[in-house]
Amino acid sequence: MKRPSVRLRDVAERARCSAATVSRVLNAPETVNREARLRVEAAVRDLGYTRNGAARALRSRRSQIVGLILPTLKQTIYADFIGAVQDALEERDYALIVASSDYSPERELFQARLMAERGIDGLMLVGLMHRPDLHALLDAQSIPYVTTYTFRQEADHPVMGFDNVASMASIVDHLVELGHRDIAVLAGRRRDSDRAEDRIRGVAAALARHGLDFPDDHTVEETLSIPGGREGLRRLLAAGPLPTALVCASDVLAYGALVECQRLGIAVPADLSVVGCDDLPASKHILPALTTLAIPAEEMGRRAAAYLLSCFAGSPHAPRMCFDTRLMVRQTTAPPSRAPRPGATAP
Numbered sequence: 001m002k003r004p005s006v007r008l009r010d011v012a013e014r015a016r017c018s019a020a021t022v023s024r025v026l027n028a029p030e031t032v033n034r035e036a037r038l039r040v041e042a043a044v045r046d047l048g049y050t051r052n053g054a055a056r057a058l059r060s061r062r063s064q065i066v067g068l069i070l071p072t073l074k075q076t077i078y079a080d081f082i083g084a085v086q087d088a089l090e091e092r093d094y095a096l097i098v099a100s101s102d103y104s105p106e107r108e109l110f111q112a113r114l115m116a117e118r119g120i121d122g123l124m125l126v127g128l129m130h131r132p133d134l135h136a137l138l139d140a141q142s143i144p145y146v147t148t149y150t151f152r153q154e155a156d157h158p159v160m161g162f163d164n165v166a167s168m169a170s171i172v173d174h175l176v177e178l179g180h181r182d183i184a185v186l187a188g189r190r191r192d193s194d195r196a197e198d199r200i201r202g203v204a205a206a207l208a209r210h211g212l213d214f215p216d217d218h219t220v221e222e223t224l225s226i227p228g229g230r231e232g233l234r235r236l237l238a239a240g241p242l243p244t245a246l247v248c249a250s251d252v253l254a255y256g257a258l259v260e261c262q263r264l265g266i267a268v269p270a271d272l273s274v275v276g277c278d279d280l281p282a283s284k285h286i287l288p289a290l291t292t293l294a295i296p297a298e299e300m301g302r303r304a305a306a307y308l309l310s311c312f313a314g315s316p317h318a319p320r321m322c323f324d325t326r327l328m329v330r331q332t333t334a335p336p337s338r339a340p341r342p343g344a345t346a347p
């Protein structure tokens with residue numbers, strides 16, 4: 001038999017105070033004297049009282065819930081971002097629900113509709129590649145949203161991210177400074193992600209700026225996984241001679257490339273310099289430690305949450321922000337020990 005739910009007045013009776021005092025303790029504890037607050041908190045614990053979120057949402061027309069749709073939940077690349085978002089929202093009594101699109105715009109739209117039907121107050125997205133119906137849905141429901149993990153000056157929507165093109169160009173600049181002239185890129189699939197597209201564009205633009213060739217067979221697209229990194233390196237070798245440097249658009253791709261290099265007897269960085277992107281926690285601990293691009297995931301998460309919270313308060317601020325990335329130079333990059341393959345020109 002189901003127990004009757006504990007009501008606010010039950011807590012008030014146990015704490016020997018008014019229901020209004022209980023409400024103030026739950027919503028603005030700093031306005032209640034310490035003795036009364038402790039009695040209410042003890043009664044809440046003893047009775048197992050929880051606030052009726054549905055009833056509160058009806059009164060305030062807010063659910064106190066923010067949605068976040070990520071491309072994947074199978075990798076750890078978004079862990080710090082999720083943690084920062086959740087911490088920032090909890091400070092204002094908001095909860096976070098997370099879903100995955102698995103890189104499918106259709107699935108992302110489906111998840112957004114489910115969240116909208118359940119009354120989310122705001123939504124966070126990743127990247128700029130979305131179905132037009134998604135923006136139409138959010139606008140029709142007056143649901144504020146923000147896009148993260150990318151930044152384009154021409155974007156029409158609120159963005160809290162970083163410039164993927166410029167970030168990848170900084171990796172190429174580092175490799176060229178070391179003396180590399182034959183540089184390839186291992187990226188995610190462009191049809192799935194505007195970030196993958198921008199990261200390839202960043203490598204191409206930087207190589208062109210340095211007057212270096214970028215042959216078609218120097219771009220390999222794979223799934224963002226360790227097996228994808230291993231397969232990507234095999235495909236690169238099958239296409240022609242090994243370049244002197246490999247830019248990987250994610251750390252997990254770099255991990256896979258490093259595993260395959262070890263299997264094939266390719267010395268890193270003597271035979272091949274390898275650079276990642278994300279600076280995952282393991283990247284500084286593997287041997288050799290991975291040179292990679294640090295992404296400001298926590299700051300991006302905090303600022304994205306702050307933007308949505310400002311929208312809820314009726315005074316939205318700073319809807320566009322571009323964060324800096326930082327190259328972490330470690331042990332997988334060094335000057336090339338051999339000449340570039342024919343066709344790789346010097347600046």
